[in-house]
């Protein structure tokens with residue numbers, strides 16, 4: 323069970339029991355041997371189970387300071403994160419090799435979260451552990467003029483990972499039921515249709531061989547304030563600050579409602595959402611690394627066999 327915050331806010335409760343899974347839950351059967359055996363055992367509930375969104379959970383009860391599933395301390399988490407690097411890199415390389423030899427699998431990591439929720443840090447610290455040649459990263463901002471000439475999924479389709487690639491979306495097609503809803507950029511009857519469209523689209527993407535992992539990061543209003551203050555105080559962080567961040571902050575209740583409905587209505591078996599508390603950056607980075615490692619492992623990809631006669635090639639090399 324996630325720890326209570328030291329300064330518990332009266333309206334906040336711990337994550338509901340139903341979002342937790344038994345301690346005995348195991349890694350997938352096809353899990354490869356784990357070198358980081360000791361810190362790994364500090365996952366009392368695997369990240370995949372502790373964080374997977376359970377439809378109907380009240381998002382306002384999520385404790386952004388909690389570390390669901392994780393029984394260790396920060397130092398343990400950082401140790402496991404470091405230990406995961408070679409594993410994650412190898413799994414991603416297997417995926418890349420698979421794509422190079424005609425395979426159709428790919429992985430898409432979708433990151434959603436308000437400003438300062440740490441999306442960039444996840445990309446640097448979790449995704450940054452793998453070979454950048456195998457990553458297709460795409461950020462989705464306010465649609466450009468060209469993008470506005472097409473339907474909202476056009477730019478998303480163009481950014482989908484090719485076979486063998488790990489795709490990373492920093493914000494995504496889900497903005498269509500977040501900022502578009504909160505800022506009333508479309509009439510209600512239009513954006514309401516998007517829930518169904520998003521699910522149909524993701525079902526199609528999954529059917530084509532892409533494993534989708536969707537992560538929603540949640541930072542508390544207090545922590546967000548601290549992070550924004552730091553951006554204002556430090557010259558090296560001014561470039562990250564956008565005055566519109568304060569406007570978004572003033573609409574937090576509307577965003578909470580929009581996120582609640584997005585999670586409830588677009589978490590599907592082929593494209594589940596994981597709700598990650600993000601006040602502790604080390605935890606969010608570790609959790610996403612675990613989700614990514616688990617997703618890549620679940621593909622169970624072996625190294626592709628040689629398409630040449632190994633012995634004959636060795637002989638040729640020796641003679642060369």
Ligand code: ATP
Nearest residue numbers: 436437438461462463464465493497498501502564
């Ligand atoms: P971030 O805050 O993610 O670090 P940023 O401040 O650098 O990003 P951009 O990535 O250029 O800015 O754009 C993000 C902004 O684009 C967000 O305010 C987001 O709500 C907005 N946005 C994304 N998709 C849409 C959309 N479909 N319609 C309108 N606004 C969108």
